[in-house]
Amino acid sequence: MSREIVNTHQYQAWNGYEGQHWANNNDRYDAMVGGMNRALFGAADIRSADHVLDIGCGAGLTTRRAATLAPEGHAHGVDLSAPMLVRAREVAEEKLIANVSFEQGDAQVHPFPLASYDVVISRGGVWYFSDSVAAFTNIASALRAGGRLAIMTPSTEEPETGGFPDLLRIMREFVPDTPTLAVEEDTTGTDTLSTPEGVSNVLTAAGFVDVRSESAPVTQFLGRDAEEAATFMFEMGPIRHWFGDVDEEAEGAARAAVVRALEEHVDVRRGVRQPTPSLVTTARKPG
Numbered sequence: 499m500s501r502e503i504v505n506t507h508q509y510q511a512w513n514g515y516e517g518q519h520w521a522n523n524n525d526r527y528d529a530m531v532g533g534m535n536r537a538l539f540g541a542a543d544i545r546s547a548d549h550v551l552d553i554g555c556g557a558g559l560t561t562r563r564a565a566t567l568a569p570e571g572h573a574h575g576v577d578l579s580a581p582m583l584v585r586a587r588e589v590a591e592e593k594l595i596a597n598v599s600f601e602q603g604d605a606q607v608h609p610f611p612l613a614s615y616d617v618v619i620s621r622g623g624v625w626y627f628s629d630s631v632a633a634f635t636n637i638a639s640a641l642r643a644g645g646r647l648a649i650m651t652p653s654t655e656e657p658e659t660g661g662f663p664d665l666l667r668i669m670r671e672f673v674p675d676t677p678t679l680a681v682e683e684d685t686t687g688t689d690t691l692s693t694p695e696g697v698s699n700v701l702t703a704a705g706f707v708d709v710r711s712e713s714a715p716v717t718q719f720l721g722r723d724a725e726e727a728a729t730f731m732f733e734m735g736p737i738r739h740w741f742g743d744v745d746e747e748a749e750g751a752a753r754a755a756v757v758r759a760l761e762e763h764v765d766v767r768r769g770v771r772q773p774t775p776s777l778v779t780t781a782r783k784p785g
């Protein structure tokens with residue numbers, strides 16, 4: 499692991515409960531955010547000899563998929579979270595994927611080998627930098643001239659009702675003083691990467707060209723039914739933290755309100771699914 503960490507709150511969160519919960523439930527989280535894969539891999543257009551870098555790769559599903567799309571190349575995942583990387587390596591071994599590797603590091607300052615990758619991808623792992631321009635400048639250094647970037651970020655444009663943000667709003671009504679989360683501390687992604695204009699400003703300042711963002715029609719899977727989805731949501735790091743000081747009665751009322759909201763999105767054959775506004779962005783390093 500490269501020892502320099504500047505996103506220390508992120509480091510704590512993703513090496514604490516948050517990261518362990520993702521690692522222990524990696525299939526469940528992959529099902530939850532898997533709706534992004536089509537847009538991400540469509541945009542990344544990975545070719546068989548590409549060398550791919552996956553930023554904030556977590557438990558590694560997208561790194562493994564990149565590796566299988568590049569059988570003559572290689573995919574490398576970088577993430578802050580030791581527990582998620584343990585899981586990433588385990589699954590790659592179980593699946594006998596040889597052209598994949600994982601490394602712990604803070605992508606904002608990680609000493610990437612210069613001009614070594616054809617494509618950089620990220621499924622929601624570039625959201626948490628304290629300085630997005632510095633981070634993308636560092637990430638760009640890893641791309642060869644003419645190399646491509648394809649990233650997915652949440653979108654705050656045209657928020658649709660009923661999505662994950664709505665559920666969080668419902669919960670917040672029961673937690674008047676919502677405590678700040680380690681994953682929110684020093685994070686600039688909400689301000690900088692949630693609109694096409696914001697993404698373009700950051701990537702252009704980091705030296706990328708041909709920046710194009712469009713909204714991606716992503717649906718998030720939350721659970722088999724409303725009760726099961728609510729149980730999982732209340733175990734998630736941020737939500738568990740919010741309700742840490744809330745009495746049982748209020749938490750029960752919040753859970754009931756969430757179950758009611760989720761029931762409107764149950765499909766008997768497909769479980770609880772909700773739209774989650776997302777942006778897919780492509781860009782290129784000049785050359």
Ligand SMILES: C[S@@+](CC[C@H](N)C(=O)[O-])C[C@H]1O[C@@H](n2cnc3c(N)ncnc32)[C@H](O)[C@@H]1O
Nearest residue numbers: 505512554555556577578579604605621623626
């Ligand atoms: C929402 S999770 C997404 C994980 C994975 N991309 C996926 O789709 O399953 C965000 C990931 O970004 C990682 N992360 C956050 N800040 C990071 C940083 N500065 N450098 C590297 N990874 C970071 C976290 O450890 C976490 O694994």
